[in-house]
Amino acid sequence: MTNLNDFSNKLKEEILKAKSIAIISHYLPDGDAIGSTLTMYGAVRKLNNAVTALRSDTIPTFLKFLPLIDDLILYDEKSKFDLAIILDCGDEDRLGSKKSIIKNSKTSFLIDHHNNNPLFANYNYVDNKASSTCELVFDIVKLMGVSFCKDMAFSCLTGILTDTNRFMYENSSSSTLLKAAELIDTGLDKDYLIRNLYQKTSKQSFLINKILVENTEFFFDGKFAFSYISNEDLNKVGATRDDLDDKISLIRDIEGVEIAILVEDRFDELKVGLRSKEYVNVSELARRFGGGGHNKASGFYYKSSIIDLKKDLMKEIEIILNENK
CATH class of the missing domain: 3.10.310.30 (Diaminopimelate Epimerase; Chain A, domain 1)
Structure with missing residues (x-):
């Protein structure tokens, strides 16, 4: 789908009727992968409790301070789901051995911002002009009518900050900054976030x-x-x-x-x-x-x-x- 509103409506429709939902991103995850996974996980939980946040690899140490991080569990390749939501994955191979999640799910949705994505899910929304997958997830969550809690905002802002290198990359637009401001306005502790991301060099x-x-x-x-x-x-x-x-x-x-x-x-x-x-x-x-x-x-x-x-x-x-x- 090329229309974000249609994609968001369809995703919400599938979330509401699914009996089992998995959310996963690429192996060797970065801030945007983990951030978008946890943001979407928080949003989906508000619509349907039958959701599991998955990881396909170890969690980087610098991201272990994030809220809800302990809810991420390793993907069992024998597991089957009604719905799989795949985030920040430029191609199917970036899921590594976990790409079996696509065939193990009745329906799959992909949200990504990488160039030349082959659109490997049943429903795909890819915008390579977006600063991050977290920025796209921000839009989709709002279009689904879900409000941001502090934990979701914390994860979403983490993905935006890390993928824009603190807004220094050219993919940072005025829209990106406005979304970051809205996330901060949820009341999250911005100073705590910055300290953990950028002021804890081992x-x-x-x-x-x-x-x-x-x-x-x-x-x-x-x-x-x-x-x-x-x-x-x-x-x-x-x-x-x-x-x-x-x-x-x-x-x-x-x-x-x-x-x-x-x-x-x-x-x-x-x-x-x-x-x-x-x-x-x-x-x-x-x-x-x-x-x-x-x-x-x-x-x-x-x-x-x-x-x-x-x-x-x-x-x-x-x-x-x-x-x-």
Whole structure:
């Protein structure tokens, strides 16, 4: 469906008649994935108690302070539902092994804001101009006639803040800010939210910064910055993958850098994060490697060595930079 009002009405209709409802997002969840899941969970509970909020992966440490977080349970692939609501998932494979939820559900709804979404649910609402899935969920919840409680607002604002990088990305519109203001006006403790999201750097996260600086290389007159974090680097300072959250911004924010890439060793594959600052659409670069995302923030996974990855990236980035001269 392309009409948000029609989509919201249909979703509410299915929620009201369903005897079992599941809400789930992508694996390796971020603030928008968890935030949209918990926001929709809170809204659906007001319409139908037969709802389960699912997780397909571990919850990042920095999000464990969120209200209702303990209601998230691991998805059992044998479970079947009348209705599945899938959030913030750019394609079916981003559900990982949990994509069986689609065939295990009578009806599925997808809400997302990523580019080139293949629309894999029975009913799909995708708007790649939205700042976040949480912003879309905000609209849908209101169109369903459900009011925001503080817990729902807390989760929704978390997704908006994290996916806009505190309103610094170009996907932040005046509408985004107005919605954030409305969420704050529910009476949530904004200072508590900000402290937990942005003012709780662990010692291990701080020590990773030194390794990140040492591992960073610059190419093409400083327009491209590349860094790498190995499992040995993490073990050296006692860090976890949670401590790598948003480290790529430290590289992107260097003056003169247009494209920043941070690679994480995931044992059997490399997780490649891409960010750009002004004129490069890194989602185009990610798609060349089977990934995707947003214009200024994207990523993909790579199965070969770090040496091969760097060679492949250098070829593609040289083409992109030449195209943008």
